Amino acid sequence: MGALANFIGWMLAILIGLFALVVLYRIYTGAIDLKYLLCESTNTDKPVASLARFQFLIFTFVIALCLFLVTVSKGDFPTISGSVVALLGISGGSYVIGKGIQAGSDSSNKGSN
């Protein structure tokens, strides 16, 4: 049983690692284009970056890194505290509301043109 679990574990670790490497390689070569990752709307001639998206990106990175750090350090999946959820909630809520406002302004612009 232990040998089978070990074998499956190695296979999964290698497979997921390879998938991740392919994704990273394609991001590096530009096959996966992240040019508009932070842009609000790509319909315009000059798309501009959105601060809400940037905030969401930063908090996601920081919390993912912290979660991994704690998991490795403790050897156990940590309890997600309420403040972490609140942090992501504030950031995500701001992003969603910003997107709604942007959609509203886009539609009102189209209506006026």
Added chain:
Amino acid sequence: MNKNSVAFVLGLWHKGIAGTEGSRGSGLLVDCREGGPLVGAALVTFLRYEVWCLMGAFFVLIGYQILTGRIIMRGLLLAKDSRGCVSPARIQLLVLTLTSAFYYLVSVMDDPNRLPEMPRQLLLVLGGSNLFYVGSKARRLLSWLPHGEGQKQKEGGK
């Protein structure tokens, strides 16, 4: 339970974990209760390095693309109105975001055994800052709406 094997599996990331945590320190993938570990220590070590490398590469790649301009950062601090000047609402949100993120990262570095609580005051300030930013965006939209509605009415009249 063999504490030495647990300490080896978890690595020497934080000395003394295995001794103080007891059975809780046995980890997610390693079950030492019956007949030794479910998966090998080598696999756990491999996974740890794999995730570190992949996450590191991902962060570096995104950071590099942001710094070199491949990910568009143009207009991050500019108001999206006709004037297009620097928006104070955006500056304060950016500063607070970076401050909160840095504070949280440093808190975890200080005590990597748990996810720390954010101070309530900082959460409130961050929430207020986001509200201010969203409010300024909404105000811009509301200032456009009557113009658009007026034009629609004019077009309807014709």
